[in-house]
Amino acid sequence: xxxxxxxxxxxxxxxxxxxxxxxxxxxxxxxxxxxxxxxxxxxxxxxxxxxxxxxxxxxxxxxxxxxxxxxxxxxxxxxxxxxxxxxxxxxxxxxxxxxxxxxxxxxxxxxxxxxxxxxxxxxxxxxxxxxxxxxxxxxxxxxxxxxxxxxxxxxxxxxxxxxxxxxxxxxxxxxxxxxxxxxxxxxxxxxxxxxxxxxxxxxxxxxxxxxxxxxxxxxxxxxxxxxxxxxxxxxxxxxxxxxxxxxxxxxxxxxxxxxxxxxxxxxxxxxxxxxxxxxxxxxxxxxxxxxxxxxxxxxxx
Numbered sequence: 001x002x003x004x005x006x007x008x009x010x011x012x013x014x015x016x017x018x019x020x021x022x023x024x025x026x027x028x029x030x031x032x033x034x035x036x037x038x039x040x041x042x043x044x045x046x047x048x049x050x051x052x053x054x055x056x057x058x059x060x061x062x063x064x065x066x067x068x069x070x071x072x073x074x075x076x077x078x079x080x081x082x083x084x085x086x087x088x089x090x091x092x093x094x095x096x097x098x099x100x101x102x103x104x105x106x107x108x109x110x111x112x113x114x115x116x117x118x119x120x121x122x123x124x125x126x127x128x129x130x131x132x133x134x135x136x137x138x139x140x141x142x143x144x145x146x147x148x149x150x151x152x153x154x155x156x157x158x159x160x161x162x163x164x165x166x167x168x169x170x171x172x173x174x175x176x177x178x179x180x181x182x183x184x185x186x187x188x189x190x191x192x193x194x195x196x197x198x199x200x201x202x203x204x205x206x207x208x209x210x211x212x213x214x215x216x217x218x219x220x221x222x223x224x225x226x227x228x229x230x231x232x233x234x235x236x237x238x239x240x241x242x243x244x245x246x247x248x249x250x251x252x253x254x255x256x257x258x259x260x261x262x263x264x265x266x267x268x269x270x271x272x273x274x275x276x277x278x279x280x281x282x283x284x285x286x287x288x289x290x291x292x293x294x295x296x297x298x299x300x301x
Contacts, residue, residue: 038138044065046297048279051258052236052258067209068154069152071153084292113137150177192204203228205228217243236256239255275297
């Protein structure tokens with residue numbers, strides 16, 4: 001039997017990620033490192049409305065975040081953006097991504113930004129000295145390619161943090177594999193923030209996902225997530241029904257469960273290229289509460 005070395009490499013990468021997921025269970029479970037939490041908040045209102053289960057679904061510019069292997073499914077050009085509204089504690093969260101398809105594969109760029117403004121500043125003598133801002137940035141440079149039904153992708157990541165007059169930066173890597181079993185089932189595996197460090201190490205995040213397309217219009221994704229140094233597994237489950245209600249107009253309704261928190265949303269697609277999506281989510285923790293995510297996506301074919 002003749003072996004395809006590229007397929008062997010991709011399957012080896014998938015096996016490596018699965019082994020790391022298993023080994024991470026025993027790695028210093030008492031450490032709870034939460035550096036750069038925005039890297040685990042998710043992007044894209046469509047994905048977030050489905051509970052954040054998107055490892056085996058992502059096939060546009062958002063794949064740079066969810067699974068860079070999915071970038072190989074970009075037909076020509078893809079653009080995606082997201083803003084968050086009604087976030088507590090004067091927080092903000094923004095996202096922008098671009099991706100393009102070339103003969104050598106697909107490349108992408110993503111920017112994530114989260115922060116808090118107007119934080120009160122005091123001297124060591126408890127004297128008010130005004131306000132300051134805190135901001136986190138992440139820049140992802142992505143590559144994805146496909147070998148028939150098997151897709152593989154990588155990210156090089158640059159992270160930057162600025163709190164008042166203090167700033168620091170770091171780099172890291174992501175890797176992902178996606179496999180289209182057939183038209184009804186896709187599988188995905190990712191490892192994010194491998195070696196990412198900004199002052200302190202950012203915990204790596206591992207995800208295994210599946211997406212079922214039982215009949216036309218329906219998408220049912222499920223992801224299992226494991227954060228390094230944490231013992232628990234997070235389950236994300238969602239569903240989408242998309243339907244055509246007029247020429248060149250498609251609507252979608254979505255719902256999901258993100259680690260016990262319910263999510264809902266809806267979307268509108270025009271001419272198969274322009275998508276406006278909304279998600280209503282509830283963040284973990286009573287201090288953060290509920291907020292909204294709005295996304296605009298453009299896919300050129």
